[in-house]
Amino acid sequence: MAKRTVRFRLKRPPRCPPVYLSIVLITIASADANAEWRSQVNAGSYYTDDVALFSVTRRLSLQDDPTQPIVDRPQQGGDFVFEPKAELALTGTNSWGEAEFSANADGYLFTDQSAYSHGLFEVKLSQKWMAGTKVQLEYNLIPDLFIGKNEFIDSEGLTKDYDEKLTSHLYVIQVEQALNDKLTVRLLSRYGVRNYNAPFRHRDTRFWTLGPHLEWIITPEIELLIGYHYEQGSAKPERAAGYADDVSYINHYASAELKVLLAEKLSANLIFDFEKNDFTSADPRDEHYRAFETVYQGEAELVYELNSSLMMKLGWQHGQRRLSSEAQTVTNNNIWLGIEYLL
Secondary structure, three states, rough: OOOOOOOOOOOOOOOHHHHHHHHHHHHHHHHEEEEEEEEEEEEEEHHHHHHHHHHHHHOOOOOOOOHHHHHHHHOOOOOEEEEEEEEEEEEEEEEOEEEEEEEEEEEEEOOOOOHHHHHEEEEEEEEOOHHHHHEHHHHEEEEEEEEEEEEEEOOOOEEEEEEEEEEEEEEEEEHHHHHHOOEEEEEEEEEEEEEEEEHHHHEEEEEEOOOOOEEEEEEOOEEEEEEEEEEEEOOOHHHHOOOOOOOOEEEEEEEEEEEEEEEOOOEEEEEEEEEHHHHHHHOOOOOOOOEEEEEEEEEEEEEEEOOOOEEEEEEEEEEEEEEOOOOOOEEEEEEEEEEEEOO
């Protein structure tokens, strides 16, 4: 990879798509005064055996960011992590039906390896019609996420380590339709931008996602959610052309989530995820050339409802990742204990 001067500069976020702005303005303008505020706070504590993989593992979900980029240097040691989270929501009715606006702030605070600490900010707007159709818009921001140290090779073949950081802007639209009192189908679409710090700006990526979900209430005690995402991500060709480091990809992601009521106040959540990243680099010098990554991940969580406002959670998550160009399979384990309080 050719050497270039490292310059740090602030980047303007991508413009909000016109459809987002139009729906937001129409929904707000048509709202009536019959609205209620709701707030919720969460606190969780984790132990992870790999700080580099913690964030990407926790966000492997149908409702989060399952394609957070590959970590080039996993196995960076364990740590305890604290997660504070707060949400504020406004619900009400308008001339169409039920509407809700919510904003939440989330964060992961690492005890020893604080460079990995980061925040996540999210706003959502949903509109539900009388016929059972629901449309939800979401904007998700993860600023300055530290991925880890990574190697940069200059024109003379000399290498140097830099901090690799990432800022993600994510726009999501979901259209949901209840088929009956047991089955609900959902179509999710995403558009996102991932901006890297210097000298990794050639990795800047734009991506889009499309995928169906199905929610099935099998019995009053058992619920199942299954889904699939197809995604394409492209690094900027004018920047990546001079580097043997093209992170463009095609992603396939599938997940199944089973919720079982074990007792009156005790439930279990069981989740299985599969992901395959096919890298599309056309440069034979690139370590990603004809390479792919596969991910298998399982999660088990117990939720105990102390009362109508307070819940406790205990969980374990195990993931296995394998890059085809490497012989070793990388694993990650996360264990957590948390509380959720509805104000």
